[in-house]
Amino acid sequence: MKFQDFQKNDSKVADVLKREYILETIKTLRCSTSLMTRPAALEIIRLYGKNPFLILVSCILSLRTRDTVSLPASIRLFHLAQTPEQLRAVPVEIVAHVIYPVGFSHQKASQLHALCNQLITHFNGIVPSTKDELLGLTGVGPKTANLVLGNAFDIPALCVDTHVHRISNRLGWVTTTTPEQTERELEKIVPRELWVELNHLLVMWGQNKCFPLVPYCSACPVKQFCLQKNVKKQR
Ligand code: SF4
Numbered sequence: 001m002k003f004q005d006f007q008k009n010d011s012k013v014a015d016v017l018k019r020e021y022i023l024e025t026i027k028t029l030r031c032s033t034s035l036m037t038r039p040a041a042l043e044i045i046r047l048y049g050k051n052p053f054l055i056l057v058s059c060i061l062s063l064r065t066r067d068t069v070s071l072p073a074s075i076r077l078f079h080l081a082q083t084p085e086q087l088r089a090v091p092v093e094i095v096a097h098v099i100y101p102v103g104f105s106h107q108k109a110s111q112l113h114a115l116c117n118q119l120i121t122h123f124n125g126i127v128p129s130t131k132d133e134l135l136g137l138t139g140v141g142p143k144t145a146n147l148v149l150g151n152a153f154d155i156p157a158l159c160v161d162t163h164v165h166r167i168s169n170r171l172g173w174v175t176t177t178t179p180e181q182t183e184r185e186l187e188k189i190v191p192r193e194l195w196v197e198l199n200h201l202l203v204m205w206g207q208n209k210c211f212p213l214v215p216y217c218s219a220c221p222v223k224q225f226c227l228q229k230n231v232k233k234q235r
Pocket of ligand 1: 167170171209210211215216217220221222223226227228231234
């Protein structure tokens, strides 16, 4: 049966089939991305270990900025400071200069200072490990909170960024208009133990094959599982 046909079954059968297709797609992506450049979060972990503060800071720097820009900026910043106390001691102008050309570098430098103050004042300088507490921090939205939970604390959480949102919809796994909706829908159909990995796989896929405007569908190994929804142009 083709993926396109699974919805013709009754809802229980359709759910089982959809789950099977999702698992097959994840297996294929795991293989196909094995030689691709790792996402920035994994590179930070490789360099510094599962340090929640560094993962959080690098995620804030990556917002609306490509990994190829935000990752070197994070590394430059971590040469200067690796704790909230150390980072708070670096003047905002210097932080902004060091992280440039990250998008909104001045705004992010100020945010990082506010974040460090919050962590020192309310959390003893330690990044909290609950979603509610993370969401209360300056500059932290659902995507950043989930990335920190999953990557720093090994707590299953679905980090839905632009790649995860776009590709989940193209594949036909969800039909949603916002990342928040995508997160809720994916939580129902993707096994919890795959939530963190799914973000890494779809980020690599989005950066290398399933581009926002013109994806490489002709040579895509998951084409057989993909509904190609909203794909207007492809190569
Ligand atoms: S077939 Fe095209 S739209 Fe579907 S995952 Fe592959 S590149 Fe993306």
